[in-house]
Amino acid sequence: MVFMGSEAFPDENAYDSYLQQHGGGSNAYTEAEQTVFHCDVRPGALRGALERFAAQFVAPLCAESATEREVRAVESEFTQAAQSDGARLLQVCEDYIYWSTRSVRARTHTAARRCKSHPLRRATRRPSSPGATREASSVRRSLAHVWLR
Numbered sequence: 084m085v086f087m088g089s090e091a092f093p094d095e096n097a098y099d100s101y102l103q104q105h106g107g108g109s110n111a112y113t114e115a116e117q118t119v120f121h122c123d124v125r126p127g128a129l130r131g132a133l134e135r136f137a138a139q140f141v142a143p144l145c146a147e148s149a150t151e152r153e154v155r156a157v158e159s160e161f162t163q164a165a166q167s168d169g170a171r172l173l174q175v176c177e178d179y180i181y182w183s184t185r186s187v188r189a190r191t192h193t194a195a196r197r198c199k200s201h202p203l204r205r206a207t208r209r210p211s212s213p214g215a216t217r218e219a220s221s222v223r224r225s226l227a228h229v230w231l232r
Contacts, residue, residue: 085139085140086098086139087146087150088139089139089141089142089144091138097135098135101131101132101135102123102124102132105124105128105132106125107123107124107125108122109121
């Protein structure tokens with residue numbers, strides 16, 4: 084969602100286009116509790132890259148069509164990961180940590196994942212289900228409430 088344009092740079096791919104024009108690129112990944120963004124760009128273009136990157140957090144556009152596409156993309160990634168042996172192994176390791184340690188963080192994280200109202204649990208609805216478009220619209224309203232005040 085953050086790479087879908089901002090007030091200062093309204094083109095949906097302004098950030099990635101800028102990076103590519105200046106010999107770079109970007110990527111991101113999301114873990115259970117954080118999202119990590121990284122990019123590379125020629126040194127002379129770093130300031131412009133940082134301006135475009137920051138603008139997406141300061142004043143994102145949160146277009147309804149972009150929100151719906153992003154909800155579907157996240158669902159697709161989640162579905163693929165659920166079928167991955169690596170993801171399943173990670174689940175076994177997390178459960179082992181939960182049951183074998185007294186770590187508050189490990190217990191809290193696993194309990195949150197198992198809670199029916201936790202976002203990871205709600206993400207399992209198929210995009211083709213009748214409620215998927217309604218959910219995307221709801222996600223956009225929530226984003227707008229936070230970002231577009």
